[in-house]
Every structure is written in structure tokens, then in C-alpha cells.
Amino acid sequence: MKSSHDIRNNFRKEFSDWPTWRARVLVVAFAALAGLAVVGFSAVSERAFGLFSAMYQRCWWSPLLWTPACTAAIVWLTRRFAAGAGGSGIPQVMAALEPAAAQDKLGRFVSLKLSVAKVLLTTWGLLAGLSLGREGPSVQVAAGVMLTARRWLPERSGVTAHGLLVAGGAAGIAAAFNTPLGGIMFAIEELSRTPEQRRSGLLMSAIVLAGLMAVSINGNATYFGLIHATGIDSGLLVPGLIVALASGLAGGLFSRLLIASLNSPPRDWFSRVRARRPVLFAAGCGLAVAAIGLFSGGAVFGSSSEHTRELVAGDGQAAGLFFFLKFIATWLTAWSGVPAGIFAPSLAIGAALGNDIALLLSYPHAGALIALGMVGFLAAATQAPLTSFIIVMEMVDGHAMVLSLMACAMVARTVSRVLSPPLYANLSQAQLRRLPQPASL
Structure with a gap:
């Protein structure tokens, strides 16, 4: 009796199909x-x-x-x-x-x-x-x-x-x-x-x-270094919830601001200038980013990876305006119309938010709140919680924070969805409008 799974025929079929x-x-x-x-x-x-x-x-x-x-x-x-x-x-x-x-x-x-x-x-x-x-x-x-x-x-x-x-x-x-x-x-x-x-x-x-x-x-080096999170116990519940809600609120507002700036009819004076004189408007945005960068001591320039690495390593203990300044500088950069991504800046903004909340609450384990801030803000801004969770999880030393990171990403995304439609899906529709429209009869 011939076997229903003929190894010779399957081998020939699999390896003789040159187009495949x-x-x-x-x-x-x-x-x-x-x-x-x-x-x-x-x-x-x-x-x-x-x-x-x-x-x-x-x-x-x-x-x-x-x-x-x-x-x-x-x-x-x-x-x-x-x-x-x-x-x-x-x-x-x-x-x-x-x-x-x-x-x-x-x-x-x-x-x-x-x-x-x-x-x-x-x-x-x-x-x-x-x-x-x-x-x-x-x-x-x-x-x-x-x-x-x-x-x-x-x-x-x-x-x-x-x-x-x-x-x-x-x-x-x-x-x-x-x-x-x-x-x-x-x-x-x-x-x-x-x-x-x-x-x-x-x-x-x-x-x-x-x-x-x-x-x-x-190598296996992570973008912002390795987060050594400690104090992962019941004491993290209230500070972690505060970070999740705050990052969801901030990320949702950031997403809504980007959509309003990049994908809405030019209702305000700045948007009308952007539509009529895009190059001049871009120069103005660049000047504003330069001024913010100088005020921050250079911290907001680029992706702010060095500043974020210091926070992750536990060297950036002083609270300041970095969260707000990076938020505005990233928005202005995107609004100018240059090719620009927001993933790394969002992680930097989230890290600063987590660090500021740790200092505000005098929470001794800032690394944990920094990690939660990173995953929360990125999940809220992009409304891609699982991707955000995996990216930040790779940065955490050990797996004790896995459930905390996932929960934070989900809470932040939920808050963001109340405040803003999905960022990338909305902007993709604006890209489709660049296609030639069929002539109306």
C-alpha cells in the first residue's frame, strides 16, 4: 500500500520547482x-x-x-x-x-x-x-x-x-x-x-x-542603552499608573497636534503661510528648533540619544524642561515638512516624562518609570502598543517588567484613542490624496 505521504515525491516536488x-x-x-x-x-x-x-x-x-x-x-x-x-x-x-x-x-x-x-x-x-x-x-x-x-x-x-x-x-x-x-x-x-x-x-x-x-x-547593543529596572513590586502600581495615564495623555495630544498640523485644511495663520510659502515656513521652523536647542544646551538636537542614555544610565537626575522642549522641537520639525521620523524622539520624550514623574513623587526606582514612560508615550503617539512594548522590552535588563510594560502600553494607547485618531492611518490618507483624481463627467 502506497503511503499518503510519499517522501520521494515530496522531495522531488519541493526541490525541482526552480521558479519557487x-x-x-x-x-x-x-x-x-x-x-x-x-x-x-x-x-x-x-x-x-x-x-x-x-x-x-x-x-x-x-x-x-x-x-x-x-x-x-x-x-x-x-x-x-x-x-x-x-x-x-x-x-x-x-x-x-x-x-x-x-x-x-x-x-x-x-x-x-x-x-x-x-x-x-x-x-x-x-x-x-x-x-x-x-x-x-x-x-x-x-x-x-x-x-x-x-x-x-x-x-x-x-x-x-x-x-x-x-x-x-x-x-x-x-x-x-x-x-x-x-x-x-x-x-x-x-x-x-x-x-x-x-x-x-x-x-x-x-x-x-x-x-x-x-x-x-x-551587535546586540540597544539604541538608548540598557535600563536596569529595580523595585518591580506592588510599590510600582500607583507611580506606574500615573506614568501610563500621563504618557497616554501626552502622546495622544502629540498625535492630535501632528494630524492637525499636517493633515488639516489651513485654518490658522501659520498653516496658511505653510501652504503658500512652504520654504519660508520651513526656515521659520528651523530657526525655532535652533533657538529651543540652544536654550536646552543642545539636548533637543537630533534624536536626543545622548540625553536619553544619561537618563537610562541614571546620570540625569535633575528635572527640567526637556520633556516640553523636545515635544515642541519634534512637532516643529515634522511641521516644517522635512523627511523625519518620530520613533526615537518619542522614546526620548517618554523617558524624560518618566524621569520627571519619578523625581516629582520621590520614587527611588527611576529606571522603572523611565521604561514605562518610553513605552507609554511611543504607544500613545503611534497607537502601536505591541510594537512599542517589544522595542522597549529589548532595552530592559531582565524580564521582571514585561507585564508592567505591556499593561502601560495598553493603558496609554487606550487614553490616546480617546484623544486622537490613529496617526499613521490618518496621514496615509493624506498621501493617497496626492494621486491624480479621475476627471468628473
């Missing part, structure tokens, strides 16, 4: 390229901000001239040559995944050309000292690299442009934060609306590989 193996090899190869592209992007952007920091240390007043001039130039170039590269990059990928975006229109949102432009313009933004992160832009960069693979995929490969975009966008988060699991969760939570069951294993492998490229080159 060609598709697998191409997807894996482009995933590795996407991971390397994000690693390279990270390296050049950090170098660029290092050059800005050196200039600022030599001549403290230079940002008052340099930052507004660069901001105006970046916005002019973006609007003139790469309109699809503006903003975070996540809304563009989400717009490309919408059914309204036809296959021949995907290049308006995601392409290799836009990936190159995104790297150059975002790096220039960090060279200018603007308050931005590279993680959101990394999503668009990696998605553009992955989407390029469809040119060489064989027909009937089963790998669609939708799958490549999901894998590429998630690979961007995985490689930017050295968290492959975070990339997978980002794909599930933000990007994938209609999962491709047949190829999900291949696409998930691509996301993990892109993240592992970053880990293999950069």
Missing part, C-alpha cells in the same frame, strides 16, 4: 540588502549628527544660521524632486498598501529612488540638528529596496508587491532597532491588513534576516 526557489532566493537576498541599507543609513546619519555636534561645540550660535538654512533647502528639494520622501515614511508605505494605490502608482509612495532621497534628506536633517529620528524613514527605505525585487521575480511566484512592502517596511523597523521580533509585530500591527498565508513564512524570514543583518554588524 528563485523567488525564495531573491526575497532573501533583497531582505539582506534592505537590512544592509538600513545599517548604512544608521551609520551615515549618526556621522552627520556628529558633525553637527562638533560645529555646535566650536561655535554655539551657528545653529541659528545653519539650521534654518538647511531646513529651507531640504524642504525645497523634497517638494521639487522627491515629494514622496517627505514626512515619516510610514504613511507612504501604508498608502502603497491601500487598494486605491494601483500597481503603476506605487512609485509615488515607495521606490528605490525615494529610498535614496530619503536617506540623503533625512541625513541632512540630522546634519542640520533638527529633532528627528531615522526609524520611520528606515521603513520607507527598506520597503523601497524590497519592492525592487518584483522586477526579477518569476511569474506565478506567489510573492506580491503587497507582501514585499509589508516585509520591507517591517524589516526597516527590525534593522533600525536591532529587534527582529519588533519588526514582525510592526508588520502585523501596522502594515499587514490582508496577510498572505501562503508566503507568510518566507516574508517573516525576510524580516528576521534584515534584523539579523543589523545585529550581526552592530
Whole structure:
């Protein structure tokens, strides 16, 4: 009697299907390229901000001239040559995944050309000292690299442009934060609306590989260092709840402010100036960010990773205005129209909020509240609680805070949903409005 599971026939069927193996090899190869592209992007952007920091240390007043001039130039170039590269990059990928975006229109949102432009313009933004992160832009960069693979995929490969975009966008988060699991969760939570069951294993492998490229080159180092959280007991309940509610409120207001600034009809005077004179408005935003940066002693420039590392390490004990100043500087940077992400600035804002609440309550275990503030503000601003939880969980020494972090992310997201619609989903609809509208009869 012939076995229902014929090993020889299954082996022949599996390994003689060359088109399928060609598709697998191409997807894996482009995933590795996407991971390397994000690693390279990270390296050049950090170098660029290092050059800005050196200039600022030599001549403290230079940002008052340099930052507004660069901001105006970046916005002019973006609007003139790469309109699809503006903003975070996540809304563009989400717009490309919408059914309204036809296959021949995907290049308006995601392409290799836009990936190159995104790297150059975002790096220039960090060279200018603007308050931005590279993680959101990394999503668009990696998605553009992955989407390029469809040119060489064989027909009937089963790998669609939708799958490549999901894998590429998630690979961007995985490689930017050295968290492959975070990339997978980002794909599930933000990007994938209609999962491709047949190829999900291949696409998930691509996301993990892109993240592992970053880990293999950069090691397991986390973006803001390692949080040594202590005092994880019942005494954390009340302070932790206060941080969850405060970060949810602040993150929800931040999301609502961004939507009102970037995706609403120009009702106020500033928005009308932005619509009529975008380059001049960008210069004004750059000047304001420079002034805030000087007032903060340089702390709000860039992603504020150094300031946040000091908080995480327990060296930044003095409460101050950093939370408010970083909040405003990040909003102004996004409002200016430059290519800019908010993930890293949101983590910095959340860390400052947690630290300030610890000092206000005289809570002895500030590290725990800093971690909760980071996950809470990021979850509230992006309304992606599981992705936020995984990203911050990677930074915590030990697993004692896992349940606390997850609970904080969920509470903060719930508060945010009352105050604001989802940020990226809302901004993706604005991206879709850039498509040519059919002529009315």
C-alpha cells in the first residue's frame, strides 16, 4: 500500500520547482540588502549628527544660521524632486498598501529612488540638528529596496508587491532597532491588513534576516542603552499608573497636534503661510528648533540619544524642561515638512516624562518609570502598543517588567484613542490624496 505521504515525491516536488526557489532566493537576498541599507543609513546619519555636534561645540550660535538654512533647502528639494520622501515614511508605505494605490502608482509612495532621497534628506536633517529620528524613514527605505525585487521575480511566484512592502517596511523597523521580533509585530500591527498565508513564512524570514543583518554588524547593543529596572513590586502600581495615564495623555495630544498640523485644511495663520510659502515656513521652523536647542544646551538636537542614555544610565537626575522642549522641537520639525521620523524622539520624550514623574513623587526606582514612560508615550503617539512594548522590552535588563510594560502600553494607547485618531492611518490618507483624481463627467 502506497503511503499518503510519499517522501520521494515530496522531495522531488519541493526541490525541482526552480521558479519557487528563485523567488525564495531573491526575497532573501533583497531582505539582506534592505537590512544592509538600513545599517548604512544608521551609520551615515549618526556621522552627520556628529558633525553637527562638533560645529555646535566650536561655535554655539551657528545653529541659528545653519539650521534654518538647511531646513529651507531640504524642504525645497523634497517638494521639487522627491515629494514622496517627505514626512515619516510610514504613511507612504501604508498608502502603497491601500487598494486605491494601483500597481503603476506605487512609485509615488515607495521606490528605490525615494529610498535614496530619503536617506540623503533625512541625513541632512540630522546634519542640520533638527529633532528627528531615522526609524520611520528606515521603513520607507527598506520597503523601497524590497519592492525592487518584483522586477526579477518569476511569474506565478506567489510573492506580491503587497507582501514585499509589508516585509520591507517591517524589516526597516527590525534593522533600525536591532529587534527582529519588533519588526514582525510592526508588520502585523501596522502594515499587514490582508496577510498572505501562503508566503507568510518566507516574508517573516525576510524580516528576521534584515534584523539579523543589523545585529550581526552592530551587535546586540540597544539604541538608548540598557535600563536596569529595580523595585518591580506592588510599590510600582500607583507611580506606574500615573506614568501610563500621563504618557497616554501626552502622546495622544502629540498625535492630535501632528494630524492637525499636517493633515488639516489651513485654518490658522501659520498653516496658511505653510501652504503658500512652504520654504519660508520651513526656515521659520528651523530657526525655532535652533533657538529651543540652544536654550536646552543642545539636548533637543537630533534624536536626543545622548540625553536619553544619561537618563537610562541614571546620570540625569535633575528635572527640567526637556520633556516640553523636545515635544515642541519634534512637532516643529515634522511641521516644517522635512523627511523625519518620530520613533526615537518619542522614546526620548517618554523617558524624560518618566524621569520627571519619578523625581516629582520621590520614587527611588527611576529606571522603572523611565521604561514605562518610553513605552507609554511611543504607544500613545503611534497607537502601536505591541510594537512599542517589544522595542522597549529589548532595552530592559531582565524580564521582571514585561507585564508592567505591556499593561502601560495598553493603558496609554487606550487614553490616546480617546484623544486622537490613529496617526499613521490618518496621514496615509493624506498621501493617497496626492494621486491624480479621475476627471468628473
